[in-house]
Amino acid sequence: MGHRLVDASAPARLAAPDEGIGRDELALATRNHGLPLEALRYDVTPPGLHYVLTHYDIPYVAEDQPWHLIVGGRVRRPLELDLAALRAFPEVTTRVTLECAGNGRALLTPRPVSQPWLVEAVGTAEWTGVPLRLLLAEAGVEPDAVDVVFTGADHGVERGVEQDYQRSLPVDVATGTEPEVLVAYAMNGGPLPPQHGHPLRLIVPGWYGMAHVKWLREVAVTDVPFTGFQQTVAYRLRQDAGDEGEPVTRIDPRALLVPPGFPDFMSRARVVRPGQVPLEGRAWSGRAPVTGVEVSTDAGHTWRRAELEPADGRRWAWRRWHLTWDASPGEHVLSARATDSEGHTQPLDQPWNRGGFAVNLVQRVPVLCLEGDGTDPAGQPAYASRQ
Numbered sequence: 001m002g003h004r005l006v007d008a009s010a011p012a013r014l015a016a017p018d019e020g021i022g023r024d025e026l027a028l029a030t031r032n033h034g035l036p037l038e039a040l041r042y043d044v045t046p047p048g049l050h051y052v053l054t055h056y057d058i059p060y061v062a063e064d065q066p067w068h069l070i071v072g073g074r075v076r077r078p079l080e081l082d083l084a085a086l087r088a089f090p091e092v093t094t095r096v097t098l099e100c101a102g103n104g105r106a107l108l109t110p111r112p113v114s115q116p117w118l119v120e121a122v123g124t125a126e127w128t129g130v131p132l133r134l135l136l137a138e139a140g141v142e143p144d145a146v147d148v149v150f151t152g153a154d155h156g157v158e159r160g161v162e163q164d165y166q167r168s169l170p171v172d173v174a175t176g177t178e179p180e181v182l183v184a185y186a187m188n189g190g191p192l193p194p195q196h197g198h199p200l201r202l203i204v205p206g207w208y209g210m211a212h213v214k215w216l217r218e219v220a221v222t223d224v225p226f227t228g229f230q231q232t233v234a235y236r237l238r239q240d241a242g243d244e245g246e247p248v249t250r251i252d253p254r255a256l257l258v259p260p261g262f263p264d265f266m267s268r269a270r271v272v273r274p275g276q277v278p279l280e281g282r283a284w285s286g287r288a289p290v291t292g293v294e295v296s297t298d299a300g301h302t303w304r305r306a307e308l309e310p311a312d313g314r315r316w317a318w319r320r321w322h323l324t325w326d327a328s329p330g331e332h333v334l335s336a337r338a339t340d341s342e343g344h345t346q347p348l349d350q351p352w353n354r355g356g357f358a359v360n361l362v363q364r365v366p367v368l369c370l371e372g373d374g375t376d377p378a379g380q381p382a383y384a385s386r387q
């Protein structure tokens with residue numbers, strides 16, 4: 001008897017009430033790491049601190065291994081381009097904030113069992129490459145084109161379905177300029193690192209991570225809607241496993257705080273001293289430009305407008321915001337909430353969906369403010385006086 005994986009297209013499992021994070025989720029979490037939240041301070045995320053999500057294995061591609069990108073399907077002139085041929089096209093660099101569609105999943109009840117992100121599946125990089133629309137123009141898209149399908153070099157099994165990682169975009173998005181989709185060969189001025197798609201990946205500014213196909217080897221124009229697993233089974237907003245569901249597309253607005261003060265090792269709870277505490281963070285939205293960030297230091301009862309730094313024309317990158325908090329001894333809960341120019345904002349009570357996608361619940365950051373004399377609020381000697 002062969003070993004059975006899971007039934008083909010079995011729905012993802014929901015955790016039982018009070019079921020802790022299991023070994024399967026731990027195994028995913030150790031491979032797919034998040035952004036340490038203190039790194040929200042950087043405009044561009046330093047190498048190695050950008051979050052990573054890979055469904056299967058990172059393909060091994062030797063430094064000097066030839067790589068060809070095929071552009072085919074419903075086109076007049078199919079192309080096969082090596083990296084030198086791609087570099088001969090006009091080069092564009094765009095600063096883009098990427099966020100995994102599953103960010104926030106582990107905060108849901110019941111918890112969809114998958115990569116258990118809290119809020120840290122985000123990062124910002126400068127991506128350099130060729131606008132996809134130029135490659136498609138060179139190939140000559142046929143008038144009956146509907147979708148453009150992107151195939152990565154990675155291969156695996158997901159809920160019983162063996163597959164190459166594949167995603168599609170509607171042809172008008174693939175050939176559009178708002179956003180301008182890139183076939184990227186560089187990240188932050190250097191070759192793509194293995195975990196981020198070496199040597200080629202798609203960048204779809206403003207869309208959740210699943211659209212940004214890594215280890216890109218084929219672009220295929222189709223005259224029928226693409227129905228691959230990652231398009232019609234995964235990445236849909238559903239209440240019940242049997243629902244058709246809405247596709248997950250653009251990034252909903254979110255603001256995150258750089259955790260203030262210093263952390264407790266195990267709980268990660270924050271500790272500050274009384275007085276003026278600088279608060280800062282980042283805000284982004286793939287739907288429309290961020291227009292405001294509000295901060296609460298009293299668990300969401302009252303809100304103050306933060307100072308939002310200029311976007312400098314970088315539509316697809318997160319923006320820094322800051323404000324000062326006059327902290328008094330005791331326990332506090334800090335939150336930040338972003339709103340964009342179309343009025344999209346973040347919920348205080350998160351609507352639930354079965355895959356745990358597009359969760360943008362307002363972040364809650366518990367903070368303990370010590371007494372000025374270094375005791376804790378109960379009058380016990382606190383950290384400052386301990387050796």
Ligand SMILES: Nc1nc2c(c(=O)[nH]1)N[C@H]1C(S)=C(S)[C@@H](COP(=O)(O)O)O[C@H]1N2
Pocket residue numbers: 050051052053054055056098099100101151152153154165195196197208209210211212213214215
């Ligand atoms: N080929 C391929 N591309 C992929 C994935 C993958 O598993 N295989 N994961 C996607 C998902 S779900 C996300 S969130 C982003 C993560 O990109 P990063 O690891 O560079 O941050 O890559 C996307 N592109």
Ligand SMILES: [Mo]
Pocket residue numbers: 053099100101102209210
């Ligand atoms: Mo993702």
